């Protein structure tokens with residue numbers, strides 16, 4: 001199987017090359033040239049095996065240049081009970097006879113990004129070997145919180161890699177900062193940047209496009225790569241858990257063979273929901289994709305009108321990992337909906353970067369309307385949903401997952417559709433403890449409490465155990481107190497790598 005670029009379909013590379021490179025040279029994203037089929041017999045097989053076998057089966061359909069041993073090694077290193085604190089890796093929680101939460105947050109950093117970032121380092125180092133790359137790979141990450149920690153945990157102590165994370169000095173939550181500055185591992189570096197997330201992101205982009213600096217790195221034996229969600233190696237592991245959820249529903253007698261389900265995904269960069277669509281293209285029986293946004297509802301408007309317009313105020317919400325106005329992975333979806341029309345996709349992406357806006361054609365509008373339903377929830381609707389779900393079912397969700405549930409409730413009210421539905425649960429409620437506790441008990445309940453008192457309060461109320469990785473932050477030593485100026489980020493990299 002080969003991979004094409006969404007902006008130039010003549011580009012044709014192996015999966016190892018696509019994963020190593022991250023982004024195509026002309027700025028397009030790598031997409032598989034075809035989608036392997038999954039039959040109902042395959043799904044039956046999946047319902048009889050555990051998560052690592054499910055992962056090996058699905059990922060293997062795409063990474064055809066990897067050997068069976070290479071795949072086996074990648075999946076068994078990534079999806080262990082030790083790292084995910086559960087045998088099933090991505091368990092389903094049955095809320096009602098119609099609604100199930102797919103819990104994707106049992107990994108080491110308590111958010112769904114672990115599902116991909118635990119395996120990406122292994123896919124990447126294997127890809128480096130397969131393409132005869134002799135350099136050590138340096139992963140640079142600018143983070144607004146979740147991705148940085150998940151990437152650090154994934155890459156720590158992985159041979160042949162170094163990872164450097166830049167976060168905005170005053171732009172991440174206390175828990176997120178603690179998670180990063182206490183990071184262990186022999187190959188990790190963490191820097192606070194005096195600036196906001198955009199400054200950190202621009203600094204990283206500058207390093208990536210600075211050819212002189214890249215030569216210096218090469219001279220030191222290093223090549224650069226990225227761990228963000230445009231990398232095919234982050235997308236392909238996410239397809240697995242939609243099949244896994246379906247296989248569990250079938251095994252538990254919740255659905256009949258071939259029965260269609262709805263999928264609800266709290267969405268930011270459009271990676272997670274795209275993975276569910278790719279599962280559908282392979283043969284997963286899906287009735288409707290429900291795309292849930294917070295007040296940054298650019299995708300809701302797009303799905304309803306066909307106009308993508310990022311020229312709007314940016315809202316800081318209680319679901320910060322979805323505070324995003326440019327959903328990069330939408331480009332892959334458009335490539336598919338246009339019948340792989342690289343010219344038209346290039347045009348729209350050019351319009352987006354020049355004017356912040358584009359409008360798709362009628363054919364794409366029609367397809368969008370038949371496949372997807374878009375909706376959004378503001379912070380107060382999100383908080384109401386957290387409280388309501390707890391009061392009715394005794395189940396506590398985080399803010400991002402609650403956006404998904406709130407939008408699903410709106411979908412039901414509008415359509416009356418009773419199809420069984422899987423809602424992607426993207427973070428542990430403990431990771432956003434303050435917002436969750438305020439939703440449950442009001443503002444006064446959190447006054448004067450530090451992060452650890454909040455964790456205890458949430459544990460008591462929900463009956464859930466505090467994830468070990470968050471509880472241990474209290475006693476972990478701070479390793480990184482480096483702060484760098486936003487125009488000094490390449491110097492920070494050089495000093496970390498010990499090169500001129």
Ligand SMILES: *Cc1c(COP(=O)(O)O)cnc(C)c1O
Pocket residue numbers: 111112113146229266267268269270271272273321322400426427
């Ligand atoms: C990253 C993230 C999202 C958004 O996922 P996308 O793939 O970017 O759409 C939703 N919830 C949480 C908790 C996240 O960390």
